[in-house]
Amino acid sequence: MTNETVAKDKNSYKIIKAFSDFSKNYSVVIAILALGLIFSISTSYFFTGENIRNILIQSATVAIVASGQAMVIVSGEFDLSIGQNACITSCLAAYMMKFLGVSPWMAILTVLILGTLIGVSNGLMVAYLRIPAFIATLGVQNIARGMAKVITNAAPIARFPESILFLGRGSIGILPYSVIIMVAVYLFFTLIFAKTRFGRYVYSVGGNKEAAYFSGINVRFAKMITFAIAGLMAAFGGIILMSRLDSAFITNGNLYEFDAIIASVIGGLSLAGGKGKIIGALFGSIFLIMFFNGMTMLNVDPFYQDVLKGVVLIVAITIDVLRNTKRDQI
Numbered sequence: 001m002t003n004e005t006v007a008k009d010k011n012s013y014k015i016i017k018a019f020s021d022f023s024k025n026y027s028v029v030i031a032i033l034a035l036g037l038i039f040s041i042s043t044s045y046f047f048t049g050e051n052i053r054n055i056l057i058q059s060a061t062v063a064i065v066a067s068g069q070a071m072v073i074v075s076g077e078f079d080l081s082i083g084q085n086a087c088i089t090s091c092l093a094a095y096m097m098k099f100l101g102v103s104p105w106m107a108i109l110t111v112l113i114l115g116t117l118i119g120v121s122n123g124l125m126v127a128y129l130r131i132p133a134f135i136a137t138l139g140v141q142n143i144a145r146g147m148a149k150v151i152t153n154a155a156p157i158a159r160f161p162e163s164i165l166f167l168g169r170g171s172i173g174i175l176p177y178s179v180i181i182m183v184a185v186y187l188f189f190t191l192i193f194a195k196t197r198f199g200r201y202v203y204s205v206g207g208n209k210e211a212a213y214f215s216g217i218n219v220r221f222a223k224m225i226t227f228a229i230a231g232l233m234a235a236f237g238g239i240i241l242m243s244r245l246d247s248a249f250i251t252n253g254n255l256y257e258f259d260a261i262i263a264s265v266i267g268g269l270s271l272a273g274g275k276g277k278i279i280g281a282l283f284g285s286i287f288l289i290m291f292f293n294g295m296t297m298l299n300v301d302p303f304y305q306d307v308l309k310g311v312v313l314i315v316a317i318t319i320d321v322l323r324n325t326k327r328d329q330i
Contacts, residue, residue, distance in 0.1 A: 028267050028283040032290060039294035046297055053176065055286065055293050057168075057244065060178035061086075062259050063285035065237035067185055068119075068230030069260035070281035074193075075226045076206040076273025077126060080137040081118065082260060084144035085231055086238030086253030089115045091148045093239060094157040094248035097164070104164040112235050118144065119231020123224030141257070148250050158247035168244025178240050185233070186282045193278055202226060207274025258313065263288050265316040272324050288312070 040047035065082055072079045089111035096102040096110065118140060125136035170177045193199030201222045204212040213219050237256070242248045265271060266287055267280025291312070295305050 028280060028287055031266075032283060032287050035287065035290055035294065039290070039297065042294070043297045046294060049174075051293070051297075053174070055289050056179045056182075057176050058293070059286045059289040060176070060182040061237045061241040061244070062256065062263060062289060063182050063282050064185055064240065065234050065253070065256050066260035066263045066281040066285050067189055067278065068226075068233030069257070070264045070267070070269055070276075070278050071189070071202065071226045072230045073261070073264050073269050073271060074206045074273060074276065074278070075202050075223050076209065077133040077223060077226070078137070078261060078271065079119075079122060079227060079230050080134065080257045081122060081140040081144060082230055082234035083253040083256035083258075084141045084148065085115050085118050085234035086241065086256055087250060088118075088144040088148040088151070088238075089235040090238035090242035090248045090252045091151045091157065091250070094160065094242060095151050097160055098157050104161050108164070108239055111239065112232060115235020115238070116228050116232040119228040119234070120224065122231065123227030126227065127220040127223040145250070152248065152250060154250055156247050156249040160243070160246060164239075165243050165246060168240050168242070169246075178244065181240065182282070185236075186279050189278045198222070198225070203274050205273075258309075259285070259288060262309070262313050262316055265320050266312075270320055270324055271317065272320075275324075 036047065045051060065086055069079055069082055092114065093107040093111045096107040097104055102110075122133075122137050122140055125131040126133045129136075166177060167181070168178055172180065193202070201212070201217050204215065204217055205219050205222050209219050212222075234253070234256075238253055241252055245252070260281070261271075263284030264276075264281045265284070267276065267282070267284030269276030269278075269280055292305055292309070295308065296302075300308075
């Protein structure tokens with residue numbers, strides 16, 4: 001065998017391995033392309049510049065909220081309160097601007113702090129009081145939902161200053177600000193998890209918290225920080241949603257917690273913790289919004305779409321469970 005043949009074999013092996021790694025880590029990207037192709041063939045209205053732009057804009061709020069949920073999932077937990085966190089923070093910001101005369105940026109700063117504190121409270125209960133995440137975050141979810149009703153009196157608040165509407169409606173050329181923000185958020189978190197000690201700690205805690213503890217990692221503090229960041233990103237997503245809709249109501253952020261979980265699992269993150277890449281939640285969010293956008297274009301009844309969302313959640317979690325069971329048996 002000549003040196004030239006050996007070199008060709010090595011290059012072929014590298015190409016095959018690179019494709020294999022990509023398909024394993026970013027299979028959701030392939031799924032997005034396949035889904036886009038199917039809908040483009042099924043309806044002539046899907047693959048248009050305006051519709052693609054709408055998909056990305058709708059994906060932005062879900063993806064921003066999902067970034068925090070993904071971080072909590074990597075740590076081995078989950079947060080059921082982030083949807084109502086987005087709701088109460090958007091409702092409070094709307095109330096402050098509309099009825100208290102607070103400037104938009106002061107209202108935004110206030111609710112970002114509130115969202116973070118909601119996340120910290122979740123983290124304290126889960127990490128330090130050892131209350132199961134399901135119970136703790138479900139309780140906070142109901143508190144936030146009730147407070148949102150109190151703040152708004154269950155009535156919509158609308159028409160905000162132009163200085164805040166650009167977040168959800170403005171654009172630079174053809175690129176909406178919300179999409180730019182979404183990409184920036186994921187680039188930042190990808191850098192944090194790839195290059196910092198904190199990112200390695202979170203993966204270690206999610207993978208094996210006992211081993212992480214004996215390695216000197218403050219497991220409880222690491223988990224609390226992930227919940228705090230999830231709360232912050234939920235509030236941020238709520239603000240952008242409020243800006244895009246130019247209104248705040250008690251339905252803002254409704255079921256975002258489940259959308260974020262579905263997006264994360266579809267994007268390759270494991271509910272067992274310690275596996276997957278944060279950016280997978282971005283692709284998972286786009287896939288989810290694209291799927292239901294296509295269903296709407298095909299005139300599928302919205303009630304059936306709710307059924308399909310439940311099916312997608314169960315299928316995604318089943319695949320995750322089977323994938324982890326297979327790894328555990330090796």
